Amino acid sequence: MNAIIHHIPDELLIAYANGTLGQAYSLVVAAHVSMCDESRARLGAHQAVGGALLENAGTETVSDRARAAVFDRLDMPVKEAPPIRASGIFPEPVMEALGGLPPRWKPLGLGVRQMILNHDAEGSARLLYIPGGQAVPDHGHNGLELTLVLQGAFRDETGRFGVGDVEVADGDLEHEPIAEEGEACICLAATDAALRFRSLVPRLLQPIFRI
Amino acid sequence: KPELSDQTAWMLAVRDKRCKASFGQLFDYFGPRLKGVLCKGGLSHALAEDIVQDVMLTIWRKAAQFDPERAQVSAWVYQIARNRQIDVLRKVNRPLPEALKAPEESTPDASQMVALDQESRALRQALEQLKPSQREVVEQAYLGDLTHAEIQAKTGLPLGTIKSRIRLGLEKLRHELKELSGK
Ligand SMILES: [Zn+2]
Ligand SMILES: [Zn+2]
Numbered sequence: 001m002n003a004i005i006h007h008i009p010d011e012l013l014i015a016y017a018n019g020t021l022g023q024a025y026s027l028v029v030a031a032h033v034s035m036c037d038e039s040r041a042r043l044g045a046h047q048a049v050g051g052a053l054l055e056n057a058g059t060e061t062v063s064d065r066a067r068a069a070v071f072d073r074l075d076m077p078v079k080e081a082p083p084i085r086a087s088g089i090f091p092e093p094v095m096e097a098l099g100g101l102p103p104r105w106k107p108l109g110l111g112v113r114q115m116i117l118n119h120d121a122e123g124s125a126r127l128l129y130i131p132g133g134q135a136v137p138d139h140g141h142n143g144l145e146l147t148l149v150l151q152g153a154f155r156d157e158t159g160r161f162g163v164g165d166v167e168v169a170d171g172d173l174e175h176e177p178i179a180e181e182g183e184a185c186i187c188l189a190a191t192d193a194a195l196r197f198r199s200l201v202p203r204l205l206q207p208i209f210r211i
Numbered sequence: 212k213p214e215l216s217d218q219t220a221w222m223l224a225v226r227d228k229r230c231k232a233s234f235g236q237l238f239d240y241f242g243p244r245l246k247g248v249l250c251k252g253g254l255s256h257a258l259a260e261d262i263v264q265d266v267m268l269t270i271w272r273k274a275a276q277f278d279p280e281r282a283q284v285s286a287w288v289y290q291i292a293r294n295r296q297i298d299v300l301r302k303v304n305r306p307l308p309e310a311l312k313a314p315e316e317s318t319p320d321a322s323q324m325v326a327l328d329q330e331s332r333a334l335r336q337a338l339e340q341l342k343p344s345q346r347e348v349v350e351q352a353y354l355g356d357l358t359h360a361e362i363q364a365k366t367g368l369p370l371g372t373i374k375s376r377i378r379l380g381l382e383k384l385r386h387e388l389k390e391l392s393g394k
Binding site: 014015017018019020023026027029030031033034040043044046047048049050051052053054055056057058059060061062063066067069070071073074078086091092093096097 | 231234235238241242243244245246247248249250251256259260263264267268271272281282283284285286287288289290292293294296297303305306307308309311330331334335338339349350352353354355
């Protein structure tokens with residue numbers, strides 16, 4: 001496997017650390033950090049800044065009642081759901097989003113498949129399966145698109161993306177990612193608004209496919 | 212000789228000895244700071260105390276995951292606090308990275324723990340030296356309240372507008388740190 005060269009930019013790591021990043025993007029960040037020691041270390045550095053700010057922060061008195069309530073609960077047994085573990089090419093946070101089950105793919109045509117993992121007002125995260133040599137149709141973005149490669153590789157106008165790499169495409173980029181020949185390229189992609197595909201799925205059908 | 216910070220020592224006693232007195236010390240140190248940040252973010256005292264309780268209980272229960280060679284106590288508490296805040300305020304579980312597997316046999320490296328503590332102290336000093344306007348930007352980026360962020364998220368990515376200001380703040384921070392280490 002090639003080394004990861006495309007990482008999560010710092011401003012996204014900070015937003016993730018702070019918790020202001022939407023659910024779909026947070027999933028991509030958590031998945032990438034699971035695969036990438038460098039980004040894990042950088043996230044750790046940002047959390048250190050957050051911790052330092054917390055230590056310097058102004059205080060508010062916590063009531064004795066609240067303090068006592070916590071101490072009352074220290075010895076209470078906790079029942080925890082069994083953890084969902086990483087499986088195959090899918091890191092833990094992705095398996096978590098899959099509910100511990102293998103992906104249930106929906107065909108998009110030309111061998112391309114997808115599975116929506118989550119979809120809310122802020123954006124959507126999905127898994128994409130692109131057969132080797134196949135292009136993801138030319139599309140523009142309304143907002144930020146993060147694409148993390150889990151298997152195989154793709155190329156577009158901006159470079160090559162292998163396993164663990166993240167492409168950060170903003171609203172201005174119109175690109176046509178092409179999966180490399182060989183094994184299918186499987187990606188985790190997050191967008192904050194519907195992608196505008198120029199072909200493959202007619203615009204009218206997009207709400208049905210939710211892409 | 213350099214020593215571990217009180218916070219690290221308390222946290223290790225909680226982790227390794229389940230020491231309630233040390234947990235009390237941690238509560239009295241971090242509880243009011245957490246509540247301060249939450250109230251500054253616009254939460255009511257009642258809701259802020261609910262979250263403080265939740266965070267402190269999580270610290271007690273997940274103490275085994277604390278690794279003083281990788282994170283300062285404050286960084287670890289910060290991370291738990293932001294996670295719990297999202298879980299409580301947004302009613303969703305935020306995706307978390309896979310935990311690193313601890314090596315089978317590992318002797319704790321005291322010098323690494325002390326070095327991290329010192330790093331943390333230097334970072335706090337550097338933050339204190341920022342101009343108020345710079346510090347505000349950095350604070351907004353790391354401690355900014357989530358309800359505000361949610362409103363922004365509906366109208367577009369908040370990062371777009373504050374991105375460059377965060378970078379400026381961080382750059383300033385790096386310079387401050389460099390100066391500090393050069394002394
Ligand atoms: Zn990375
Ligand atoms: Zn795209």
